[in-house]
Amino acid sequence: MGSKLRPRRNDQNVREAAVFKILVVEDDPDLAEALCDILTSRGYRASHAVDGVAALEALGSRELPDLILLDMMLPRMDGWGFREAQLRDERLKSIPVVVLSAVGEIVKPINADHLLRKPVTSETLLATIERFQRRRPD
Numbered sequence: 001m002g003s004k005l006r007p008r009r010n011d012q013n014v015r016e017a018a019v020f021k022i023l024v025v026e027d028d029p030d031l032a033e034a035l036c037d038i039l040t041s042r043g044y045r046a047s048h049a050v051d052g053v054a055a056l057e058a059l060g061s062r063e064l065p066d067l068i069l070l071d072m073m074l075p076r077m078d079g080w081g082f083r084e085a086q087l088r089d090e091r092l093k094s095i096p097v098v099v100l101s102a103v104g105e106i107v108k109p110i111n112a113d114h115l116l117r118k119p120v121t122s123e124t125l126l127a128t129i130e131r132f133q134r135r136r137p138d
Contacts, residue, residue, distance in 0.1 A: 020133045021045045023065040025055045027074050038122050052077025056085055059092055067132050068097045083110055096132050
């Protein structure tokens with residue numbers, strides 16, 4: 001009378017695995033905090049990097065996000081430099097990027113998955129993120 005052993009399912013681990021993770025790359029501390037607050041209030045796991053260098057460091061040292069929200073005008077490494085480095089890295093290049101940019105900041109083309117103009121409403125931001133969340137493979 002043997003019974004098959006099945007691993008116990010930890011519902012907390014299942015919930016955490018299903019959480020959509022977003023890296024916010026933004027040098028304005030007030031805007032970064034507001035974006036992260038909006039995202040976490042909707043159940044997303046948001047983390048923050050102040051520029052492209054910090055974002056690459058974060059991507060190398062922690063779990064990869066499902067989406068990156070990228071400002072263009074950043075100190076040390078701007079959005080274009082970050083995106084070029086991301087696309088050269090096999091581990092990072094498939095992470096979708098939504099650019100958050102003020103009018104006039106896009107002075108040269110950028111290979112991004114979506115562009116949102118600042119200021120962006122929380123409704124527009126969340127609707128955009130939801131479209132990427134629906135695309136994520138389970």
